Amino acid sequence: MIRPSLNRRLVLRLVAGIVLVWCAAAGWLAWRSLHEVDEIFDQMLVRTAASVFAVMPDDAARIGAVRLPDRKLVGSDDTAQRPAIVLRDARGELLVESAELPMLRFDPGDAHFHTITHAGRRWRVFQRWDARHHYWIQVGAPLDERDELMRKLLAPALLALLALLVLVPPTVFASLRSGLKPLRQLTRSLSTGNGPTTATLTDERVPVELAPFTEAIDRLVARLERSLEHERRFTADAAHELRHPLAALRLELDLAGRSDHAAAHAMHLQRAQEALDRMQRLVSQLLLLARVEKLAELDDAGPLRLVGVAEAALRDASERAAVRGIELSLDHDGNDFVLGSRGLLGIALQNLLDNAVRHAPDHGRVNVRVGGHDERVVLTVDDDGTGFAATDATRLGERFHRPEGSVGEGSGLGLSIVQAIAQLHHGELSFGRSALGGARVSVSLPRVATVAPHAPGYA
Numbered sequence: 001m002i003r004p005s006l007n008r009r010l011v012l013r014l015v016a017g018i019v020l021v022w023c024a025a026a027g028w029l030a031w032r033s034l035h036e037v038d039e040i041f042d043q044m045l046v047r048t049a050a051s052v053f054a055v056m057p058d059d060a061a062r063i064g065a066v067r068l069p070d071r072k073l074v075g076s077d078d079t080a081q082r083p084a085i086v087l088r089d090a091r092g093e094l095l096v097e098s099a100e101l102p103m104l105r106f107d108p109g110d111a112h113f114h115t116i117t118h119a120g121r122r123w124r125v126f127q128r129w130d131a132r133h134h135y136w137i138q139v140g141a142p143l144d145e146r147d148e149l150m151r152k153l154l155a156p157a158l159l160a161l162l163a164l165l166v167l168v169p170p171t172v173f174a175s176l177r178s179g180l181k182p183l184r185q186l187t188r189s190l191s192t193g194n195g196p197t198t199a200t201l202t203d204e205r206v207p208v209e210l211a212p213f214t215e216a217i218d219r220l221v222a223r224l225e226r227s228l229e230h231e232r233r234f235t236a237d238a239a240h241e242l243r244h245p246l247a248a249l250r251l252e253l254d255l256a257g258r259s260d261h262a263a264a265h266a267m268h269l270q271r272a273q274e275a276l277d278r279m280q281r282l283v284s285q286l287l288l289l290a291r292v293e294k295l296a297e298l299d300d301a302g303p304l305r306l307v308g309v310a311e312a313a314l315r316d317a318s319e320r321a322a323v324r325g326i327e328l329s330l331d332h333d334g335n336d337f338v339l340g341s342r343g344l345l346g347i348a349l350q351n352l353l354d355n356a357v358r359h360a361p362d363h364g365r366v367n368v369r370v371g372g373h374d375e376r377v378v379l380t381v382d383d384d385g386t387g388f389a390a391t392d393a394t395r396l397g398e399r400f401h402r403p404e405g406s407v408g409e410g411s412g413l414g415l416s417i418v419q420a421i422a423q424l425h426h427g428e429l430s431f432g433r434s435a436l437g438g439a440r441v442s443v444s445l446p447r448v449a450t451v452a453p454h455a456p457g458y459a
Contacts, residue, residue, distance in 0.1 A: 010176050015169050022165050026158060033153050041146045042113060045126040045139045048083050052096075052137055053130045056087075084123075086138040095135070104138050115143070249275040292420040298341045303448055306336040306345070306377055307370045313349040314368060317357060325363040328353075335372030338445045340425045348421040351414040352381040352441050359385035365436055372447050380442045382434035418443065 084098035092106040102118050104125070111128035125140040202214040249272050256268035307330070314328050321328050338345075349368075356366045360383040367382045418441075419429045427445040434440040 011169065011173050014172050014176075018168050018172075019165065022161060026161055029157055029161075030154060033157075034150060037146055037150050037153065041124060041141065041149075042126065045083060045113075045124065045141060048085070048139045049126060049128055049137045052085060052087065052139075053135060056130070056135055058132075058134070083139045083141040086140075088136045090134055090136070092136075098140075101140055104140075106136070108136055116140075246275075246279065248272075249279065292344065292417060292424060298344070298424060300341050300343065301339055302342075303337060303339055304342055304345075306338050306379055306445070307332040307334075309342060309345045309349060310368050310370055310379065313346055313353055316350060317353040320354075321357050321366065324357075324360075326357055326360050327363075327365045329365070329367045330369070331367065332370040333372065335447070336370045336377050337372075337448050338377050338425070339448045340445065344421045344424065348418045348443065349379065349381075351418050352443075355414055355441070356381050356383040356385075356439070359383060359439065361385060364438075367436065375447050376444045377447045378442055378444045380440060382436050382440050383438040384434065384436035385438035387433055387437070387439045388431055415441075 084101045085096055086094070086098060086101060086104050087096035088094055088106060092108070097103070101123065102116075104116075107127065108129070109127075111126070113124065113126050116123050116125055122143040123140045124143055124146070125138055127136070127138040129136050202211060202218055252268045252272035252275060256265050256272065259265040259268060310330055310332070314330055318328060353366065353368070360366055364384045365382075366384075369378075369380045369382070371378055371380075415429070422429045422443050422445070425445050427443055430442045430444070432440040432442070
């Protein structure tokens with residue numbers, strides 16, 4: 001299968017366009033030359049008639065009939081532009097006749113041109129009266145002389161155009177090959193790269209026409225690089241973090257198999273179950289984090305009230321909080337419209353509530369507040385636990401980092417997921433000290449204009 005050639009396609013289209021233009025130019029040149037030659041030819045006949053009138057006497061009776069000789073008898077060549085003349089007086093009597101023309105009919109009408117055929121030749125004839133109507137003249141010239149003049153005028157011009165037509169295709173081909181050199185250089189740059197993490201293709205040497213193409217490739221390479229980096233990080237994180245629960249699971253199952261006592265056997269199986277649960281939570285959070293970080297934009301984004309997301313998350317967390325007697329509360333000022341994904345924002349708030357409930361003391365308090373100021377909507381989760389240590393301030397949100405004093409079987413991915421979701425919504429994640437005495441985590445999102453209650457996403 002022959003691959004299509006951009007160079008060949010451009011050459012063929014340009015040559016076809018040039019041929020069409022050449023044909024149009026040649027046609028226009030021939031038409032214009034014929035028009036000009038016709039005018040020159042006719043003007044010659046008109047001037048010849050005027051010249052004859054200028055030398056004629058006032059009294060036509062003083063001259064007799066004269067017959068002009070054939071041009072061959074006077075030594076003219078065949079291409080000489082000497083017209084044939086027929087002259088009559090006012091009564092129609094013949095005064096001058098031409099040996100080359102037949103006897104022309106006396107037609108004492110207004111001045112005009114007409115064409116006749118004589119001896120196999122076509123003649124252009126002009127007739128008119130003089131100013132005093134004493135003489136009537138007919139002046140003729142063969143049209144083959146006009147045609148010969150046309151050939152002499154058009155031949156050099158058409159030969160020049162034909163030479164230009166012959167020289168254009170190789171010139172166009174060479175010019176296009178030279179003009180497409182940056183594209184070949186770009187291809188070599190892509191071919192010699194060691195992978196998608198090569199340097200950017202767009203620089204000051206790239207032509208303006210290729211810049212959008214190279215910029216698109218650079219964006220594609222950047223997306224591929226980010227995707228590969230996410231895959232590498234996911235693989236490395238999964239391999240690193242799953243080693244411990246897998247080792248614990250294997251150890252507990254091995255001990256359970258060796259134990260002879262029912263109580264010890266049950267204890268080891270329980271620990272194995274806990275290790276398996278932890279591994280399941282870890283894998284779920286790793287997959288969720290990888291999915292969120294891979295997103296470039298939100299497909300299901302729409303206007304929604306953040307307080308509606310908070311209410312749903314609090315309902316989900318209420319059962320876990322009630323077991324330990326933890327009080328959950330919600331405050332909002334109604335100014336909470338954002339543009340986002342309800343599902344992802346719900347996951348982010350659930351992670352924040354899980355952390356707050358886990359670190360709050362028994363019979364403690366967790367408060368969620370949603371409020372807007374300026375152009376932002378801030379969602380804040382406060383608890384009355386021990387709070388964050390000063391040494392953790394710069395590492396909060398890192399993968400697998402568990403702040404000092406963390407309790408429970410968390411994997412250190414909850415805040416990383418929240419941060420990734422906040423960035424996907426063009427938001428910011430911040431940490432501080434709660435007014436309740438514990439930790440405060442805030443998510444700031446861009447606010448959108450208040451929508452009507454019937455708008456999509458209204459809650």
